[in-house]
Amino acid sequence: MTAGAEHPGGNPLLDQPLPPRFNLIEPSHVVPAIRTILEQLSRELDDVEATPETGWQETVRPIEVMIDRLATAWGTVGHLMGVKNSTELREAYDTVLGEVVAFNMRLAQSRAVYEKLEAVKAGSEWQSLEAGQRRIIDNLLRDARLSGVGLEGEAKSRFTRLEAELAELYSRFSNNVLDSIKEFSLTLDDHDDIEGLPPSLIQLAVVSARAAGHENASAEDGPWRFTLDPPSFVPFMEHCRRRNLREKVYKSYITRASQGDTDNTSLIDDILAKRHEQALILGYRNYAEMSLAVKMAPDVEAVESLLTRLHSAAFDAASRDLDDVKALAIAESDEEGRDVALWDIPFWAERLRESRYDFNDEELRPYFPLPRVLEGLFELTERLFGVRIKAADGEVPVWHEDVHYFKVHDEGGKQLAAFYLDPYSRPAEKRGGAWMDECAGRARPTLDESGPTRCPVAYLICNQAPPVEGRPSLMNFTEVKILFHEFGHGLQHMLTKVDCGLASGIRGIEWDAVELPSQFMENWCYHRDTLRGLSGHFETGKPLPDELFDKIVAARTYRAGSNLLRQVYFSRIDLELHNRYQPGGGETVFDVQRRIAEHNTVMQILDEDRFLCGFTHIFAGGYAAGYYGYKWAEVLSADAFAAFEEAGLDDSEAVARVGAHYRDNVLASGGGVDPGEVFRRFRGRDATPDALLRHNGLA
Numbered sequence: 001m002t003a004g005a006e007h008p009g010g011n012p013l014l015d016q017p018l019p020p021r022f023n024l025i026e027p028s029h030v031v032p033a034i035r036t037i038l039e040q041l042s043r044e045l046d047d048v049e050a051t052p053e054t055g056w057q058e059t060v061r062p063i064e065v066m067i068d069r070l071a072t073a074w075g076t077v078g079h080l081m082g083v084k085n086s087t088e089l090r091e092a093y094d095t096v097l098g099e100v101v102a103f104n105m106r107l108a109q110s111r112a113v114y115e116k117l118e119a120v121k122a123g124s125e126w127q128s129l130e131a132g133q134r135r136i137i138d139n140l141l142r143d144a145r146l147s148g149v150g151l152e153g154e155a156k157s158r159f160t161r162l163e164a165e166l167a168e169l170y171s172r173f174s175n176n177v178l179d180s181i182k183e184f185s186l187t188l189d190d191h192d193d194i195e196g197l198p199p200s201l202i203q204l205a206v207v208s209a210r211a212a213g214h215e216n217a218s219a220e221d222g223p224w225r226f227t228l229d230p231p232s233f234v235p236f237m238e239h240c241r242r243r244n245l246r247e248k249v250y251k252s253y254i255t256r257a258s259q260g261d262t263d264n265t266s267l268i269d270d271i272l273a274k275r276h277e278q279a280l281i282l283g284y285r286n287y288a289e290m291s292l293a294v295k296m297a298p299d300v301e302a303v304e305s306l307l308t309r310l311h312s313a314a315f316d317a318a319s320r321d322l323d324d325v326k327a328l329a330i331a332e333s334d335e336e337g338r339d340v341a342l343w344d345i346p347f348w349a350e351r352l353r354e355s356r357y358d359f360n361d362e363e364l365r366p367y368f369p370l371p372r373v374l375e376g377l378f379e380l381t382e383r384l385f386g387v388r389i390k391a392a393d394g395e396v397p398v399w400h401e402d403v404h405y406f407k408v409h410d411e412g413g414k415q416l417a418a419f420y421l422d423p424y425s426r427p428a429e430k431r432g433g434a435w436m437d438e439c440a441g442r443a444r445p446t447l448d449e450s451g452p453t454r455c456p457v458a459y460l461i462c463n464q465a466p467p468v469e470g471r472p473s474l475m476n477f478t479e480v481k482i483l484f485h486e487f488g489h490g491l492q493h494m495l496t497k498v499d500c501g502l503a504s505g506i507r508g509i510e511w512d513a514v515e516l517p518s519q520f521m522e523n524w525c526y527h528r529d530t531l532r533g534l535s536g537h538f539e540t541g542k543p544l545p546d547e548l549f550d551k552i553v554a555a556r557t558y559r560a561g562s563n564l565l566r567q568v569y570f571s572r573i574d575l576e577l578h579n580r581y582q583p584g585g586g587e588t589v590f591d592v593q594r595r596i597a598e599h600n601t602v603m604q605i606l607d608e609d610r611f612l613c614g615f616t617h618i619f620a621g622g623y624a625a626g627y628y629g630y631k632w633a634e635v636l637s638a639d640a641f642a643a644f645e646e647a648g649l650d651d652s653e654a655v656a657r658v659g660a661h662y663r664d665n666v667l668a669s670g671g672g673v674d675p676g677e678v679f680r681r682f683r684g685r686d687a688t689p690d691a692l693l694r695h696n697g698l699a
Contacts, residue, residue, distance in 0.1 A: 011036075013073050018440045019405075019418070019457055020076045023397035030077055030092035037073055038096075038103050041066050049112035055125055056133060059116040061447055063140070066107070068443055068501050074100055079437060079459055083422055084399050085429045090175060094168070101167045105160050108147030117141050132672025136502045139671075146282065146293060159281050162274045169271050174620040176262040177613075178431050181228045183262070184252050185212065186245065189223040196241040198362040203468040204232060211428070228253050229427040231465045235361070235476075237346040250343035251608065258610035264619070268612060271619055273583035288579035291625035296510040296632065296675050300579055303628050307575075309689060310631060311568050311600065313698045317561025321349075322602045328352045342603060349559060357555045359548060361476040367548070368480055369472040369538040370423060370464075376534020377487060380524060383652070384659035385495065385667070386411050392418070400426070402466065408494055417442075417494030419458040423473060423483075424466035433616075434462045434482045436489035436518075443501030453499050458490040472538055477552060480534070481522045488521035489514075491667055498670040508671020511622060512629030516675070517666060519630075519637035523695070526553055527649055557697030562602075564631075564696060569600040571628040574618045578625035636679055638692035640666065643683060 012024040013033035048062045081093055107113070117137055120126060126134065148159040187209065188194055194202060205224035209217035217223055226232050226249065233253060240246050257264045275287040284290040288300050297303050322345075329340045329348040340348065354360045378389040392407045402424050408417040420439065425432075439457035464479045475483070492514075493505035501507070506514055524530045528549055535544035573596045581592055589612055597605045605611075617623040640662065647654035665682040679687055693699040 013076060018072070018454070019396045019420075020439070021397050022080075022399040025076070025080070027086065027088035027092045030089070031095050033073060034077070034096045034100065037070060038099055041070060041103060042106075045107060045110065045113075048116075049110060054116045054119045054123070056120065056129060057447075057449065059113065059120060060133070060137060060140070061449070063107070063113065064136075064443070064501050065445065065447055068441070068445055070100070070103070071438075072440060075438065079439070080399060082435075082437075083426075083430050083461060085175075085178060085431070090171075094171060097167055097171060098164050101164045102160070105147060105163055108144050109149045109151075109156065109160070110144075111149060114141065114144045114149045117144070130672075132498055132500055132503045132670075135672055135674070136500055136508065139502070139508055142294065146290065148282065151281065155281055159278060162278050162281075166271060166274050166278075169267050169274070170620045173257075173264050173267050173271070174431065174616055176264050176267070177257045177616055177620070180257040180259075180262040180614070181432065182427060184228050184256070186226045186249060187212075187214075187223050188226070188245075191222075193242055193245060194222075194224055194240075197239050198235055198360075200362065200365055200465060200468075200474060201226075201232065201235045201239065204465045207466070207468060208232065208427075227427055228256060229425050229432055230463060231425045234346075234478075237343070238350040240347065243344065246343040246347060247341065251606070254606065255608060255610045256614045258613040264613040265610070268589050268619060269583055272577060272581065272589070275578065275624065276583055286579050288575060288625040291578065294510060295626060295629070296513045297628075300575065303571075303575060303632070306632060306635070306689070307568050307571055307628060310564055313693055314561045314564040314568060315602070317698060318559075318565040318602045319561075321559045321562045325349050325352055328355070342606065345603070353555060353558055357551045357558070359551045359555075361478075363548065364477050364544075364552075365474040366537050366539065367535040367544045368475040368477070369536065370475060371472055372536040372538075373475055373480055373483065373534045374421075376530070377484065379533060380530050381487075381491070384655065385491070385663045386656075386660065387416060387495065415455055417456045417458070419460055419490050419494065421460045421462075423462045423464055425463040430461075430463070431616075432463055434486050436460050436486045436493065438493055438505065438507075441493070441501055441507060442496050442499065442504040444499060445501075456494050456496065456505055458493045460486045460490050462486065474538060477525070481525050484521040484525055485518040488518035491521075492517040492670070495663060495667040496670040497668040498672045500672065503672040504670045506670070510675050511626050512632040513636065513675035513678075515630055515633030516636040516640065516679075519634045520640050520666075523638070523641040526556055529650065556695075560696040560698060564698065565600060565602070567631055569596065570615075571631060572596050572600055573612070574623070574625060574627040577618075635689045635692050636675075636687045638695050639683060639687040639690075640679070641695075642691040 011029050011033045012021040013029045014036055044062060044066055048059065051058055077093060080089060117140055121137055121141070147163075148156055151159055185208070199219070202219050202224060205226055206217045206219050208227060209223050209225035212225055214223050214225070217225075226236050228249070233249065236249055237246055240249075272287075279285070279287040279290040282290060292299060292303070325345055325348045326340045328351060329344055332351070350360070382388055388409045388411070390407050390409065392405045396405050398405065398420065400422065402422065404421045404423075406419055406421065407415055408419070409415050422430075437459045439459055440454060442456040443454055444451050445454050462479070462483055464473055464475055467473050489506065496505040498504040528546075531549055531552070532543045536542065573593055576592055576596055577589060581587065581589070587595075590610065593609070593612055594605065612619075618625075618627055623629065643662075644655060644658050647658045649655065662682060665678055669678050676686070690699065
């Protein structure tokens, strides 16, 4: 979205070449392009509704092409909102957001289209359709019902208004979180204040200070600027020796987006109330029931049963974790016997890990420069799935100079897919976290069924520290796992064999199963040959020493109970807010948070904790009443990885054989097959939590 001459073809969003022309897209293009597309699609929908013929080609294919066309253009805008946010882009996005929602609702609520889909399902063509095509029709019918296709009069109007209002609230919530993170910084100029901080964090703090106007900032003399962005926040909390500074940063983090112009408190209440009202209008008792209608989990009781089992496995272990950390803090603290506070836990937990396993993240970073990690990741992908990945920087426009572009080829050299990688943190314009999204899905983008199938293109977004002073980006082990995680999502998007756009890649997959391929890939970070293969000291090129690998594996289960309990805690808050909580009742959302925390944390939260105000996963993302999906899918992913363990991780032929089976089922099937059936095809049975608990040392 940089400045550039106007393309002879006109609006770069409107004629939509793929990949997009990011060097030409400006905020001023958004409104006219999206409105033009919506006008065209509205006419095409009129034609579908009016066409007397009913069938896959006459009904479903036009809908698929319409959805794809809008998703390609609007998805590009949404992508830029995440990676190159600006006031001008927000204004353009918000201007047409309601119009996009209105068209999507019109399509979903079209009674004529719904009746045509029902006619296809009841007609003679149904049995001749492929299983994936039948699943697409079933999903379209289900989604139409969940969008209010059966509603009439005021109920329909109210439901539609709620959908538009929610879309606007999600956008505001996300923007408030981004703005609140940008608003906070801690600038230090005393060497005593930064004692003990790792060099990589110091370098990042210098870069941040220079970006904030301290042009002469240096690692030696400061000033050093720290933020709430994870690459800064996490290591600061783990290594800062100044307890008062940890307290300040911690409290700022748990209260982000809860004050002033970026306060999300009222938005949370509004979002929950509107979701609840939508559920009631459709005949559900609450939003959780409505959400689970499109999930793999059969009902709320099944989710709660899994969470209860995980809680039982985690709670006592998490309590022991806390006791161990407190004991070390009291033993080594200058203020003997003082209470250990929440902002002390990351610091002392890191000290305990260092003493117990005799290594720290700073020792690992030099062995994981991003270029070498990518090389090793691509080698693993070739070994597992028989595909080759080649750099293609400079072949397509990008939205920032740090973005890389890669092509994916089969063993015969045919291009299968491509992806962008945007690896580095940019707090001023890029939201935090890591994610994968689709630039374009595998599909036939025109009505011609015999036409060419489009190669899928993915976005892979991370937020690690950028290169500093001639050094490559040096990754900690968590960042390596994050990259593997997002790449796993990308593989499912890119290696799909489904040609129907509404079921290819990650489309059409139940949300609590979509994390299977991503979490599966993380397991390879604990395989000796894989991890050594993607390591290489940035100065010497030497791989990770065996003794460090052994320590990493030994530390895998460190605080596993605490980490698992934390996910159960988040999942239960999410489920409670969307299941039993009554918006506008006697309890506030923060009362609910404290009540859930009493039984799902081993150290009580602060009264001022407003973490919900920054919980974008459930209030501005796709995880409402679905955050449990991370653990649901991790059961699947751990069990899937166990198939490789059973075959022999060091047996290259066996790994390739199981990898091909995994690719042909889990990665290839997309949303064209029920995820439970996909797993059974791969493993020959349903999944169990046994492998997950074993990997976490909790079995």
